Amino acid sequence: MEILFFGQLADMVGKPSWQTDTVQDTDALKARLEATFKGLQQVKYMIAVNKKMVQTNTTLSCTDSIALMPPFSGG
């Protein structure tokens, strides 16, 4: 599955997106991301699955579009 990174997170991981094997749920995804990109352990980020923010652990399928987002700062 493909993970999109936005704002300072794309800076931090050094790329706008990252391919990884499908994981079961968002908790597992977080664990994998934070193991791969240690910087993520220190910052606040949110996960969107299919363009909706998820607050609790959410099951993932290989076709989901997943995005990691820092706090918004538009306007």
Add this chain to the structure above:
Amino acid sequence: MEILFFGQLADMVGKPSWQTDTVQDTDALKARLEATFKGLQQVKYMIAVNKKMVQTNTTLSCTDSIALMPPFSGG
């Protein structure tokens, strides 16, 4: 003294201003106005003395500028 009329009050009394002998206070002025222009008995109006609204009976001098105003409807 000269009394200025604004908005529908000028319509009602048929003129933008009216000269009258100096009266002692705003209560006496109201009585005289309403005796002269009966229509004023039926409508809501406010009195400004020297460009300030007066809410209570106020002593008048012959040099005061006096205005009768209907409710505001600007904007």
Add this chain to the structure above:
Amino acid sequence: MERKPKNIFREGAIPAAFVGDSIAKHATNHNIGGHSIFLGQVRADEIGGKKVQAIEYTTYEEMALEKMHEIREAIFAKYPLTCMHVYHSLGAVPAGEICLFVFTSSAHRKPAIDACAECVERIKAELPVWGKEIFEGEGYQWKVNTP
């Protein structure tokens, strides 16, 4: 020394392009983060089968300018504003045209938004200005402001 009250009155409608120009003038102020604008527009209300084609505004000018000065000072004292501009039409303003323009600016959005809303309320409630709704064809009625 007392500051002379600014004249807020303009003869006829306030052109939309004037609003654009006023905004553009603030591009040189690099401390501004937000602008809030209110525009009053003349509605073609239908009253008893007659349509409003224009509103004709009159004022007690000296009193209105003094009152506006007082409102301006109170709002600057209450909110950290960079700028505040107010324009009100006198004379006839046709339906669809702008008759009131209130424009506030501040470093952050909240003061500009709150000050603009408060200024509009105070103008409607406290400025000695009267609108006469002129009907198509003939006739008129005096406007009454909604609270």
Add this chain to the structure above:
Amino acid sequence: MERKPKNIFREGAIPAAFVGDSIAKHATNHNIGGHSIFLGQVRADEIGGKKVQAIEYTTYEEMALEKMHEIREAIFAKYPLTCMHVYHSLGAVPAGEICLFVFTSSAHRKPAIDACAECVERIKAELPVWGKEIFEGEGYQWKVNTP
């Protein structure tokens, strides 16, 4: 049938004249009595001795447009509005220029004013947009919105 979300994004700054033109277009709507406008302007903040010369905006566009559509529907359901328009810049916007334009209209002033303020708050809190503050000379930092 689902309505296609409107694209709110514009490349670069929003010209002040565009705001004037948008206002002028509403002169044909004779049910409108009040317009409320919010404009976000880029500040030249000084941070650690460095001055912001521009903010560069990026977004997660598909998500932002869906969210904006949701906000628009919620605000139209809550307030009796005639119109609502939102524009947000993407890419670099120099200090002093406009990066956000929110424009609401209604028959009476209150709904337009309240809807505009609420829309601005929701845009700042809920739209996936990020601002990068570009310093004069070199360097940048990621913008943080005040609540």
